Amino acid sequence: MExxxxxxxxxxxxxISHHFSRVTKNRLQSSIKDFYxxxxxxxxxxxxxxxxxxxxxxxxxxxxxxxLPQRFAPTPNKPVDPPGxxxxxxxxxxxxxxxxxxxxxxxxxxxxxDVLRKIDVTxxxxxxxxxxxxxxxxxxxxxxxxxxxPNIPYAGGPEIILTxxxxxxxxxxxxxxxxxxxxxxxxxxEREGLLVEExxxxxxxxxxxxxxxxxxxxxxxxxxxxxxxxxGLEDVLKNWDPTxxxxxxxxxxxxxxxxxxxxxxxxxxxxxxxxxxQKYDVLIIEDDPYWYLQYPSANxxxxxxxxxxxxxxAQPGHNYNASNSSGFDFLDSLVxxxxxxxxxxxxxxLDTFSxxxxxxxxxxxxxxxxxxxxxxxxxxxxxxxxxxxxxxSMVAELIMGPQxxxxxxxxxxxxxxxxxxxxxxRWLEGLRGSYERRMQTMCTILEDxxxxxxxxxxxxxxxxxxxxxxxxxxxxxWPLGGMFVWVKxxxxxxxxxxxxxxxxxxxxxxxxxTTEPYRVLVAPGLIFSPTPEIAKxxxxxxxxxxxAAVDEPDVEATSHRFVAxxxxxxxxxxxxxxxxxxxxxVEEGCVPM
Numbered sequence: 001m002e003x004x005x006x007x008x009x010x011x012x013x014x015x016i017s018h019h020f021s022r023v024t025k026n027r028l029q030s031s032i033k034d035f036y037x038x039x040x041x042x043x044x045x046x047x048x049x050x051x052x053x054x055x056x057x058x059x060x061x062x063x064x065x066x067x068l069p070q071r072f073a074p075t076p077n078k079p080v081d082p083p084g085x086x087x088x089x090x091x092x093x094x095x096x097x098x099x100x101x102x103x104x105x106x107x108x109x110x111x112x113x114d115v116l117r118k119i120d121v122t123x124x125x126x127x128x129x130x131x132x133x134x135x136x137x138x139x140x141x142x143x144x145x146x147x148x149x150p151n152i153p154y155a156g157g158p159e160i161i162l163t164x165x166x167x168x169x170x171x172x173x174x175x176x177x178x179x180x181x182x183x184x185x186x187x188x189x190e191r192e193g194l195l196v197e198e199x200x201x202x203x204x205x206x207x208x209x210x211x212x213x214x215x216x217x218x219x220x221x222x223x224x225x226x227x228x229x230x231x232g233l234e235d236v237l238k239n240w241d242p243t244x245x246x247x248x249x250x251x252x253x254x255x256x257x258x259x260x261x262x263x264x265x266x267x268x269x270x271x272x273x274x275x276x277x278q279k280y281d282v283l284i285i286e287d288d289p290y291w292y293l294q295y296p297s298a299n300x301x302x303x304x305x306x307x308x309x310x311x312x313x314a315q316p317g318h319n320y321n322a323s324n325s326s327g328f329d330f331l332d333s334l335v336x337x338x339x340x341x342x343x344x345x346x347x348x349x350l351d352t353f354s355x356x357x358x359x360x361x362x363x364x365x366x367x368x369x370x371x372x373x374x375x376x377x378x379x380x381x382x383x384x385x386x387x388x389x390x391x392x393s394m395v396a397e398l399i400m401g402p403q404x405x406x407x408x409x410x411x412x413x414x415x416x417x418x419x420x421x422x423x424x425x426r427w428l429e430g431l432r433g434s435y436e437r438r439m440q441t442m443c444t445i446l447e448d449x450x451x452x453x454x455x456x457x458x459x460x461x462x463x464x465x466x467x468x469x470x471x472x473x474x475x476x477x478w479p480l481g482g483m484f485v486w487v488k489x490x491x492x493x494x495x496x497x498x499x500x501x502x503x504x505x506x507x508x509x510x511x512x513x514t515t516e517p518y519r520v521l522v523a524p525g526l527i528f529s530p531t532p533e534i535a536k537x538x539x540x541x542x543x544x545x546x547x548a549a550v551d552e553p554d555v556e557a558t559s560h561r562f563v564a565x566x567x568x569x570x571x572x573x574x575x576x577x578x579x580x581x582x583x584x585x586v587e588e589g590c591v592p593m
């Protein structure tokens with residue numbers, strides 16, 4: 001049953017049209033795209049549309065060998081004891097003798113006239129409507145409303161529109177919700193702003209900054225954006241200085257496995273931030289590419305290693321949908337989206353297939369209140385139009401399968417049917433399992449190796465004894481989600497900390513890690529700093545490690561090399577050695593910013 005029929009007493013989403021940009025307010029529905037609805041009339045002799053004839057498409061079918069949903073072993077939805085003992089990658093329930101792949105076939109022409117079930121080359125490669133390929137749009141709309149977010153609290157529920165990936169979704173969201181501002185032409189009082197985490201995914205910042213948006217960092221902690229306290233959201237909004245422009249009306253945030261810090265925002269924090277957004281009339285752009293990658297074992301591992309969990313609020317493995325289940329234990333166990341507390345329709349959620357199928361798909365979707373989705377559809381009609389028909393049809397056939405079964409198509413299951421919702425969720429579980437095992441491998445090695453251990457002997461008048469010193473080189477938080485470990489460098493324990501400028505010392509470590517025998521490339525915190533002030537004051541203190549990028553057997557070896565490189569660097573005592581390495585790296589173009 002759809003969310004819109006579950007709670008008939010829910011309030012309608014608030015009117016946010018005052019936040020629409022001037023251009024967005026003036027957009028009209030495409031008369032050409034609106035006319036497409038007549039093309040679907042059975043038996044119509046279509047002399048109206050400027051469409052190429054599908055007979056001349058050079059593709060008779062689209063075909064690919066694909067994985068079965070059970071290819072990767074899942075991990076438990078609840079923490080295990082001991083936390084490091086997760087099912088291995090080869091413990092999948094699939095029989096060793098059974099085929100591990102299927103063949104997807106998108107036929108030239110489907111046997112159905114129902115546009116919501118028609119998956120074929122003829123329709124997929126033709127011009128289409130901006131909301132997305134109808135069968136895939138229909139599937140994702142139902143999946144979003146009934147399975148991903150079954151408890152959205154506003155009447156009627158959200159709508160979706162397909163995008164060319166989350167980056168495209170963000171670009172369209174800020175185009176819809178902000179005006180371009182020019183320092184040379186416009187009054188400062190007209191400048192709008194974007195609130196971001198103090199370390200952020202910089203592609204979004206770099207998309208917003210050329211529009212003249214004021215980039216406003218908000219303090220973070222282990223979970224993510226802070227609601228209160230010094231530099232928190234309340235502090236920023238309450239004490240906004242109008243000489244810098246308008247008080248920001250948009251937040252851009254990654255709430256699960258935040259990039260780069262790996263923070264995962266709990267439900268209570270979401271409620272606190274949402275209440276502030278209501279008070280100050282702020283909209284939330286929630287970018288969640290890592291939502292399915294939540295790790296129940298991380299809190300338990302943190303307790304085992306340090307005596308305290310990563311978070312007491314965010315608890316992957318808890319049943320968050322007890323009042324209205326998604327129908328799947330795995331989805332119920334995930335910390336829910338801001339949509340779950342979105343009583344007023346203030347949340348614009350960005351989803352993507354980049355982390356669940358492949359980045360090259362360039363396919364995702366926006367979930368938001370219907371009035372905003374309608375405006376974004378108008379933007380899409382005259383810009384990207386719908387995403388690639390090749391990609392949409394292959395994804396639709398993979399998951400949905402042939403409709404009807406006699407149309408010559410084949411889905412992603414062994415019997416030729418699609419994965420269906422059950423198979424898609426099982427695929428997501430397997431991905432979570434694979435990444436969670438990698439996270440455990442890397443973090444266990446970092447936990448064991450974060451201290452430089454130095455031994456020696458000391459003497460007194462009566463005796464001498466062995467001494468072991470443990471020097472903390474770096475620390476980190478066990479990530480509850482995502483693909484990253486955010487390492488805080490403890491450079492003040494380095495013997496040259498007081499003799500070398502701190503940014504230079506951090507750069508020297510980054511260079512040192514790339515040299516033999518370590519050969520490890522990490523992402524410096526400088527490149528995730530949304531303002532020059534944060535880069536100068538804090539960015540040099542951090543490095544981001546990605547346990548997803550290398551093959552699973554290499555995670556262990558690469559993590560050990562990172563630890564060994566830090567050990568070696570902390571033993572350097574010659575200022576000239578540091579300065580020479582930095583100078584040589586700069587001359588060769590090795591500058592991490």
